[in-house]
Amino acid sequence: MNIVILSKGSANYTTKRLKEVAVERGHRVRIVNYGQCYMAVEKGNPVVYYEGEKLSDIDAIIPRIAQSYTKYGSAVVRQFEMQGVYTTASSIAIVRSRDKLRAYQLMAKAGVGVPKTVFALETANFEDVLDLVGGAPAIIKVARGTHGNGVVLAETRKAAKAVMQAFYVEGVSFLVQEYVEESAGTDIRALVVGGRVVASIKRQSLDDDFRSNTHQGGIGKAVKLTEEEEKTAIKAAKAMGLPICGVDMMRSNRGPLVLEINSSASIKTPELVTKRDVAEKIIEYVEHNATQRPRKDKVGA
């Protein structure tokens, strides 16, 4: 097969591993920096150009779109979709997973446990908003944040009010969430490939930060999921229409609560600590699915 990995970092662990495994399995693989792709849009002829050349005869793309490039990156993915090229993550699923409000709405509807969350644009009713999540301490987070940046633990009502007002005056969309204290500083990431969990890790913050993101200095360890956690991860992936993704969950007193779904999850820590060959699972999935007719997105939102 002719496979294109859309990635801005050819030295990135995940990108390198996917390429290595695909080449081992006899595929032709090219890493394409989607930020440098340009697209010609004209009637009936959707083309993607890269380094002066038309990208054609591609059987599958594996998008690894960075959060800050969601709009352009997903447009490149869409351009390939218009040509009928198979993609491991559809442009619509990438976009929807990047919006926390949209993701929580879809997961809650699908019966996936999520932390109690309230969205508001205005701060006029902030007392009520805060009461709805059980008062302080509460979590306030930017709707399109990532790597733990933009997630605040407001310990008091006063602090919560000030943070909400700050986001409001800056015009930043935010959400207010119950603080799941029993899970503070840890979360679980399950990597889902084609309706199965292929690796799972527990992330723990090193200092007393409540955020466990490895970008904030957290470390990852292999963890065995409970049956309920495994089912939740699979259900969440399905609800988002992402056959390959990372599902972040907290272990709460009332079972797993999903925090977010990552359409370009890193496989680095999961592979290194679980010794599972996640890249191989992904390439196998591509082999089995790329030749089939593209499935319609059934999420509907």
Ligand SMILES: Nc1ncnc2c1ncn2[C@@H]1O[C@H](COP(=O)(O)OP(=O)(O)O)[C@@H](O)[C@H]1O
């Ligand atoms: N409601 C919450 N209660 C307790 N800890 C939380 C809560 N929400 C987030 N966290 C912690 O903060 C981290 C980052 O939150 P997350 O929603 O995943 O934002 P980001 O997209 O920035 O990673 C999580 O991994 C978790 O450790």
Ligand SMILES: [Mg+2]
């Ligand atoms: Mg996160």
